[in-house]
Amino acid sequence: xxxxxxxxxxxxxxxxxxxxxxxxxxxxxxxxxxxxxxxxxxxxxxxxxxxxxxxxxxxxxxxxxxxxxxxxxxxxxxxxxxxxxxxxxxxxxxxxxxxxxxxxxxxxxxxxxxxxxxxxxx
Numbered sequence: 001x002x003x004x005x006x007x008x009x010x011x012x013x014x015x016x017x018x019x020x021x022x023x024x025x026x027x028x029x030x031x032x033x034x035x036x037x038x039x040x041x042x043x044x045x046x047x048x049x050x051x052x053x054x055x056x057x058x059x060x061x062x063x064x065x066x067x068x069x070x071x072x073x074x075x076x077x078x079x080x081x082x083x084x085x086x087x088x089x090x091x092x093x094x095x096x097x098x099x100x101x102x103x104x105x106x107x108x109x110x111x112x113x114x115x116x117x118x119x120x121x122x
Contacts, residue, residue: 006088032057032106039119042086042093050083051118059104066118067099074098075089086120095122 009109023059053064063088066075066084074088085094103115 001086004113009043016096031057032104032112033102036116037118039121040086041121043082043091043122051098052081052083052119053100053102057107059106062104063102065101066095067101069096071099080104092122093120 018035032055033053034056037048037051039047040051051066055062061068062078062080064077064082065073065085067086068074074093075084088094097117097119099117100115102112104112106112
């Protein structure tokens with residue numbers, strides 16, 4: 001009985017370990033994104049002045065596109081860490097919701113696509 005319990009415990013531990021590794025591999029590509037702000041207030045006070053998707057992995061083929069409320073492309077950022085300053089054609093963008101689309105290649109080679117909105121508040 002003790003051998004059976006020990007063997008069962010060992011098998012359960014092994015299964016849990018394998019599941020944890022599989023889950024880590026499935027989510028590692030999503031885990032490259034650390035933080036995405038939902039709003040910015042580009043008023044020059046140094047607090048939430050820019051929109052920047054914070055990445056925690058080295059990624060390839062990064063492209064962040066920002067669209068105005070009428071769905072017109074107004075900014076394209078090609079490197080992680082680059083930020084949109086809330087401007088449109090060199091002028092402060094009006095308040096409202098702006099769509100963003102992010103594409104990149106994860107460290108595992110997966111093509112990742114994310115999208116969302118950011119609110120510009122003045």
